[in-house]
Amino acid sequence: GAVVSQHPSWVICKSGTSVKIECRSLDFQATTMFWYRQFPKQSLMLMATSNEGSKATYEQGVEKDKFLINHASLTLSTLTVTSAHPEDSSFYICSAAGGSNEKLFFGSGTQLSVL
Amino acid sequence: GQSLEQPSEVTAVEGAIVQINCTYQTSGFYGLSWYQQHDGGAPTFLSYNALDGLEETGRFSSFLSRSDSYGYLLLQELQMKDSASYFCAVAVSGNTPLVFGKGTRLSVIA
Numbered sequence: 001g002a003v004v005s006q007h008p009s010w011v012i013c014k015s016g017t018s019v020k021i022e023c024r025s026l027d028f029q030a031t032t033m034f035w036y037r038q039f040p041k042q043s044l045m046l047m048a049t050s051n052e053g054s055k056a057t058y059e060q061g062v063e064k065d066k067f068l069i070n071h072a073s074l075t076l077s078t079l080t081v082t083s084a085h086p087e088d089s090s091f092y093i094c095s096a097a098g099g100s101n102e103k104l105f106f107g108s109g110t111q112l113s114v115l
Numbered sequence: 116g117q118s119l120e121q122p123s124e125v126t127a128v129e130g131a132i133v134q135i136n137c138t139y140q141t142s143g144f145y146g147l148s149w150y151q152q153h154d155g156g157a158p159t160f161l162s163y164n165a166l167d168g169l170e171e172t173g174r175f176s177s178f179l180s181r182s183d184s185y186g187y188l189l190l191q192e193l194q195m196k197d198s199a200s201y202f203c204a205v206a207v208s209g210n211t212p213l214v215f216g217k218g219t220r221l222s223v224i225a
Contacts, residue, residue, distance in 0.1 A: 023207075034212055043202065043217040044158070093157055104213065105147065106157040 002028045002052075004096050006107025013084055014115055021079045021110045022060045023094030029074035030096035034104070035067075050077040084114045116139045119216035121203055124223045127193055135188045135219045137203035145206035147186045148213060149181050153199045161188070161201075190221075197222045 003026040013019050023033055031052045036044040048069050049057040057067035062111040066088075068080040082086055091111050119139045127133040136149065146165040148211040150158040164170055164186060190197055198218035200220050204213040 041200075041220070046212050046213045046215075049212055078168075095158075103160050103163055104150075106159065109155075109157045111155075 001027075001097070002045065002105045004030075004086075004094065004105045004107045006094050006110060008110055009108060010113070012113045012115065015081055015085050017103045019081045019084055019112060021081075021092055021094070021112075023079070023096070023107050024053075024076045025096045026072060029069040030077075033077040033094055033096045035069060035077075035079050036093045038093060038101060038109075040091075042095065047079075052077075081112065084112070086114045087113065088115045117205070117207065117214045118130045118215060119205060121216045121219045122200075123217065124128060124220045124222070126224060129193055129195060129223055129225050131193050132189065132191045133193060134223065135190075135201050135203075135221070137186050137188075137214075137216055138204070139184050139186075139205050139214065141205050141207050141214060143207040144184075145208050147177070148204045148206065149175075149177055149188045150215075151199050152202065152218070155186060182205055193223050195223050197221060206212070 005024045005026050006021050033050040035047045037047050038044050046059050046064045050069045050071040052071045054072050058064045071077040089110050093109040094107040121202045130154050132181045148162040148163045152158040161178040164177050169178045179186040179220045200218040203216045
């Protein structure tokens with residue numbers, strides 16, 4: 001099956017710093033990628049839809065200036081958490097649709113801990 | 116709004132069969148997917164139903180009834196490694212993000 005690589009797997013940072021998370025589709029081109037946030041034992045919360053070559057579409061309540069998304073190529077999307085605060089600590093997961101949006105391939109996730 | 120309902124927790128014995136139900140109320144419907152997620156890991160795709168009926172893939176089967184807005188995931192010959200969270204997800208249309216249920220935590224016991 002298709003492979004989506006996400007880095008880093010985990011990051012610990014000080015409050016106020018910015019953190020960049022990369023999501024790559026390794027063996028297919030992904031014009032659309034999705035970024036999710038997940039708290040322990042809870043569901044996946046869609047943050048934004050990342051479209052190659054255009055601006056991301058953010059879900060209601062997600063601050064686009066805080067969570068910067070860039071989809072510069074067909075295989076790479078990045079999420080930058082700017083001026084991170086402890087409440088931003090969470091598990092962030094990216095996904096890409098191989099051909100249709102019904103079957104998603106997920107990255108391994110990034111556990112962000114902001115001190 | 117969109118809503119998907121599934122049980123929060125299910126416990127079953129190793130070797131048994133378990134069924135995880137999912138009912139949905141969405142503005143549109145394109146298909147129902149199921150994903151498995153182990154603790155600390157990423158979700159992995161299990162199955163997808165666009166039409167009514169049963170889809171079988173090894174020990175896992177998925178069923179859909181569009182008229183009842185209902186589907187289920189059936190796991191047979193349960194193994195300890197099947198202990199995980201299972202999410203149903205609806206594709207509201209062909210080009211919109213999936214809407215995920217809150218997940219069912221399955222615990223397989225000896």
